[in-house]
Amino acid sequence: MPTYKLTYFDFHGRGELARLIFAIAGVPYEDERIKQEQWPELKSKMPNGQMPVLEVDGKMYSQSLAIARYLANEFNLMGNTxxxxxxxxxxxxxxxxxxxxxxxxxxxxxxxxxxxxxxxxxxxxxxxxxxxxxxxxxxxxxxxxxxxxxxxxxxxxxxxxxxxxxxxxxxxxxxxxxxxxx
The missing domain is CATH 1.20.1050 (Glutathione S-transferase Yfyf (Class Pi); Chain A, domain 2)
Structure with a gap:
């Protein structure tokens, strides 16, 4: 199984859907929560300068709905057709x-x-x-x-x-x- 790390601010927002999917699927992941004051320093290191960011085996991906769709596909939470x-x-x-x-x-x-x-x-x-x-x-x-x-x-x-x-x-x-x- 791949290793997952989700990076987002320490509030619900656009990262919460991925957190919820991980929880429902029962899949372990690292939940890195960023404080607002940390963001300016980290922004340039994030894909497209955005969060949330999902790392899968160390490779970073952005866009909250793309992340949610990927996770839902991986954990069999999408449709059958x-x-x-x-x-x-x-x-x-x-x-x-x-x-x-x-x-x-x-x-x-x-x-x-x-x-x-x-x-x-x-x-x-x-x-x-x-x-x-x-x-x-x-x-x-x-x-x-x-x-x-x-x-x-x-x-x-x-x-x-x-x-x-x-x-x-x-x-x-x-x-x-x-x-x-x-």
Missing amino acids: NLENLRIDEVCGTIQDLIGCYVKCVIRNKEKDETLFAEFREKDIPQYLKIFESFLNENENGVFVGNKVRSLCIYTLVCYSCTVLNSINLIRIQFSFYYPRP
């Missing part, structure tokens, strides 16, 4: 669209304009919940893809969506029921 994988990618892409709404509302909202928060709560979240519900309704098994609950799309949905909703105090979810935090 190319069409199932297409649906997984479709669900993950829809989640990324929701994250884009979140970024507009929270991260780029320097003035803390309450109308953007209200739009996110009252328009965007219900809109995306309907989309996710339609994905579930299209599959007679009641899961996003095939008959496997353990697919990348559900982990992406749980990880990113719960992080988003936690951060704007719509819900409070702790990830400790999935895996222990250091």
Whole structure:
């Protein structure tokens, strides 16, 4: 089995999905957590100057969704067919669209304009919940893809969506029921 090392900041963010996949798969890895003040020194050493970074047997790779897809493939968390994988990618892409709404509302909202928060709560979240519900309704098994609950799309949905909703105090979810935090 290869050796894995994941490097990311010491918070959820884009590295959390890979951490969650490792935990669900029960695969050991080194979880290197970087403090904000360390980042300027490390940035030039990272592929594309970005994190998260996954090292597989010492070779470094970047891009959070590429890392998650690789890990999901390695640990049998993807679909059984190319069409199932297409649906997984479709669900993950829809989640990324929701994250884009979140970024507009929270991260780029320097003035803390309450109308953007209200739009996110009252328009965007219900809109995306309907989309996710339609994905579930299209599959007679009641899961996003095939008959496997353990697919990348559900982990992406749980990880990113719960992080988003936690951060704007719509819900409070702790990830400790999935895996222990250091």
